[in-house]
Amino acid sequence: SKIYSPDDGRKMGLEGMIQDVIDNCRFTLNGTGDYKSEMTLGEVVDVRKVARLITNAENGNYTPARKKQDKKIPVLGITGTGGAGKSSVTDEIVRRYLNSYSDKTIAVISVDPSKKKTGGALLGDRIRMNSISSPRAYMRSLATRESDKALSSHVQEAIDICRDAGFDFVILESAGVGQSDASILDFCEVSMYVMTPEYGAPSQLEKINMLDYADVVCLNKFDKANAVDALHDVRKQYKRNHQLWDAKDEDLPVVGTIAAQFNDAGVNELFERLMEKIKEKTGVTFHGEIEHHAHTKDTSNKSTIIPASRVRYLSEISETIRVYDEWVKEQTEIATSLYQLKGSVKLLKDENSSSLNKAINDLEQKLDPACKKLVEDWAATRTRYEGEFYEFQVRDKVIRQPLTYKSLSGTTIHKVILPRYKDWGDILKWQLQENVPGEFPYTAGVFPLKREGEDPTRMFAGEGGPERTNRRFHYVSLGQPAKRLSTAFDSVTLY
Template sequence: DKDARSIARIISSAENFPEVAQPTLDKIRELNKTTNIPVLGITGTGGSGKSPLVDELVRRFLIDFPEKTIGLISVDPSKRKTGGALLGDRIRMNAINNPRVYMRSLATRQSNLALSKYVAQAIEVLKGAKYDLIILETSGIGQSDTEIMEHSDVSLYVMTPEFGAATQLEKIDMLDFADMVALNKFDKRGALDALRDVRKQYQRNHNLWENNTDEMPVIGTIASQFNDPGMNSLYKKLMDKVVEKTGADLKSTFTISREMSEKIFVIPPHRTRYLSEIAESNRKYDEMVISQIEVAQKLYGIFKTIESVIGNVPLLSKVGIEISITNDENRIFVQLLEQQFEKVKMNLDPYNWEVILTWNEKVAKYKNPFYIFKVRDKEIKIATHTKSLSHNQIPKIALPKYKAWGDILKWNLQENVPGEFPFTSGLYPFKREGEDPSRMFAGEGGPERTNKRFHYVSAGLPAKRLSTAFDSVTLYGNDPDLRPDIYGKIGNAGVSICCLDDAKKLYSGFDLSHPLTSVSMTINGPAPMLLGFFMNAAIDQNCEKYIIENDLTDEVKATILKIYSKKGQAQPQYNGDLPDGNNGLGLLLLGVTGDEVLPIDIYNA
């Protein structure tokens, strides 16, 4: 009956009191003669990732066979000095928390061995418990160790691409005997070359000269990566090999793709230096600014020389300088200066020349009583000065009184006014004059409780600046559950939101489309989902406005009642009384969305 406690006791008895346990083991061994339960042996070098790989195989087995059971025996080495063993393989197992999985860790109880001498007894016990598949995982082994072959029907050797020179493969005995080889940690550099070398070695060892090297049962895997194509392929081929060699009823229906394992990077390798690239880009920009300042300063010197020689201020244009010479005596000298000006100007960026040309215009804009600019074709008019108590006009933005082009260019390229590159003074031309109330922070319990808090802290204030804190259950993307680690955190230090209706209740009574309403949400991983809840809540609020304005409330309620009558359920409701200030906006369409009760052309309008 696969009682975990009974299995554990018998295995422990076999380890600690072999004479006492022998009669029981003999009976189990006699019963097992009529059973055909396959044993998959997995071995490999230490640190090759055997345990994560086994964990991934177990996860796929549970998905592939919803009714089958699996037993694991994991062996860890005992230290020669202390005699102790860290049974750490189970720490890496994430898929074993399942009633269809049994795992037992064993220590070798002696040094220089990969298996415990009680492995055979443990396997017999699991066979007697009628597990459909047994996986035996050894501790890390050396090049000449093949002990796993004595206890398994199908063997898998796990290694990494970092085996050294290709000649080292000749020394690995398991390549002579293993049914399959997993080249784990396939994201390592040189993995493709290693795969080729191992396949060729396997071909030589097994005399498979008529087969292509790509057909060798050597597969690159990344066990640490979710749904890795290599792991999928390894699992499918392992199960096929188990059926082929033992005839067990374990025909896999797992679907695989032909693609090879490839590391999915959070930051691609060619972008791992992205912070350095940003710093280098900034330094190059500063160097460019210095060189352009020198050019601009030299141009300004030539410009002032020409002005001094001809006795008037030359005109500047996009193409260069326009000079009107009245004195023939200096014509040749002025022409030389003009040629030099044009020559130097070729080293000045056209954008920087435009900055110099428009400087006086920019100064004049900030001296005018009003600064005018456009946002989405809408003209914005802002006063450029404030009036002091002494009735003095104080400019909101004061520009430097530079004359030299180098100074003007340096200030524009390194500081500039607010709202212009490089935005050292902010993104917007001016700060907002209207001071909205402070943020209204709330988040505890369910959506109704937090909604009441929002209405309490925003009562009587013109702007609603709602700042929402979510509980840890929501922050980690989980739904409320009776599971102890979740149940105790629901609504703790934040509001619990797990669906669209929760979001509608949370912000009910607040017009989310109103210019004076703003909502901030402190969220991390599930941010796209919470944003979707918010957007749909706002859309459905506008649907409710349309319904009320066009006297469609009764008709819509009848439609909703019909929808829930078919489901045999009651429409979701706001729990408790509405707080002061909540007009019910957002609650009419609880349990449905606007497209379910309004014509599609109206909904999309």
């Protein structure tokens, strides 16, 4: 292992360090690299050997012999458009399979497209896989090695190797496909097509070949807008393709799912339908108890984190702020008018002031009681912050903190300085829009004052490993009244 320091970052740059990691990983793990020997059944524990054999098959150095299997090992093919969530759906299927069949194993062969310009493949499907850490699960990513294909030329060899290794179930996940691609059907007994509600006009469904052949159709990202209508259209197309005019919608193998949602009812239903299809088409039962979860056959009901009626919640926040600002403007204008009228009455000394008093009474009725109290209490607020100490209560405890501190030159500086407004409108607007620390709208902080003696120790991260970082923190915080840390990260350390 190697920990890169900020000096390495300055010398090599981020791309240079990435290339260094790749270069250091290019070596044969077993020393000899000789994995061309035949494989015996039941070697599922030796996943490194499985990986090497698949690599050798990709490189043309190994061709697995077609052996007679002691048991039927089904292959589920998962295909669909790019970005439909195939990997997330695959991960959810793997999780439910491992939970339902405690003594069964599973292999996932995931294919990613190679770019025409660079020839490289991201192999990023495993980023979505959270359930493959189990020793009963194995995953292998393959590149198509060609830009116009959804599957690698060596998919069959990889499947044969996984079958020879003794895995009970194999999942083949293709790269993103177009409307006409159905190549996955040549490599699996049961197929599933994953799509999203965003397929365009309903007439586009006529062009999708996999809707003619897929055993199960998964309409993923069912929390999207118009998902229920899309499910209805896909089921209608499925009926037309398969001549199932009298079938009920909930009986069709078309399921709406939200794979990104934990324990999604749609994915639960999808898994059970897949197990039923595997049993129907291959005769294989995994001899375990399926982990049933509460759900119905009808997956047309959406369950989302943010209800449809609240999808505008960010706009609602903006609208609330705008309405509040308008209210502040209205109240401050009233307060300014009151200040001016009362000043006029004071100057006139009761001469012809009856009409002014009537206008004052009308404005006082319009001024919000809370705003009136803020204006009336302004003098007391100023007095509180002009003393040497400020007292506030936290639960049953009174906190007393100094309001001033002395600079290095001995000058006394106030921590909180209030504006010297006299106009009631200005006073009210400042309290409604800014205010002192610890008071609504909390623009100066949620606490009345910052506690002394709790300033964090500022430290730069990235110099060495955790032990060295910890020792450095103890060193720089030595003698400090509070052990609090504020860490700075450079871009290389952070990302």
